[in-house]
Amino acid sequence: MQTQLTESESAEFTTFMRDYQDMVFSTAARLVGDDAQAEDIAQEVFIRAFEHFADLRSSPMAGGWLKTVTRNLAINHLNRYRKRWRLFSELHAPGTDEGDAPEIEWEVPDAVLAGLGAEERAAVVDAALRQLPEHQRVALVLYHFEDLSYLQIAAHLRVSLAKVKTDIKRGRAALLPLLQRHGMTRDGLEA
């Protein structure tokens, strides 16, 4: 395990960090929905990466390793936070129970944000994700950005498969109007 930091290693590790820091920060920020907490998580990820830098520096799996560690740290962080506030978060959390709301029919458009560039689309999507309740946002991010299956998400979050499906379904239904609203107004979600 590496703990010392020489000048040459510092330069090499800085280059390594620059290659991956956007990916690590994005993953953490989309999961926890808070930039300051995401930066703390990203810092911890890179400190762990430094401890294994001898193996990671030339490994083609470094990106996957960093993504997995980031995802696990972010989920642990959310679980810790949720436990701290469990009494209040479970007092009144509408829509968190499985099957407690009727299915609603609505018109699904052919496309959303189709006219935007990738960076503008990313900004809109990230802002919209932050507006979702945590349980929906985390499930959606793990499904759409981390490419995990329903079963893998259920295992990661230690919830039932049915809850994951419900959260993703409702998360999509909540996300769509947020994205559509931007598409129609082009003013941004936070305007």
Add this chain to the structure above:
Amino acid sequence: MTPHDDQDERLDRVLRAALEQLPPRPAPSSLESRVLGELRRRAALPWWRRSFGSWPLPAQLALVAVCAVLVGVTMLSGAPALAGISPMENIIAMALTWAHPAIVIFTSASGLARVLTDTIPPAWLYGGLGLTVCLYAVLLGLSAAGYHFLYAHPSPARNQS
């Protein structure tokens, strides 16, 4: 396939198209300096304040040896008692030595409670009890409001920095 499944599948397709190939968000410029600063801080710590895995090998071996000796001594000193060399009454008496002060404290506290209930008017006692319940309710309400405004629905301004 139900209409709901069809609708959900279409929604999945539309969102996939909107979310695919999104560029990552740029990390804050402070992240790099924070990580390097923390690594330097940890590297400057003396070895005994770091995690056990990063201790020098002789120190790791020495600690393991000391622990093994301590465990051995504890087990050897406890063995005669368990083997019946020491009378069981002595062992029980030693185990219960902590109980005496606890009994004294409990007796004193119950005596004090009896004196208080005899001298303080019942209305005051009920009032005090009610006040305590009210204060707990206020604390619970403030914590719930804090959770609602700070955590469950945090201000978007926090994320715009």
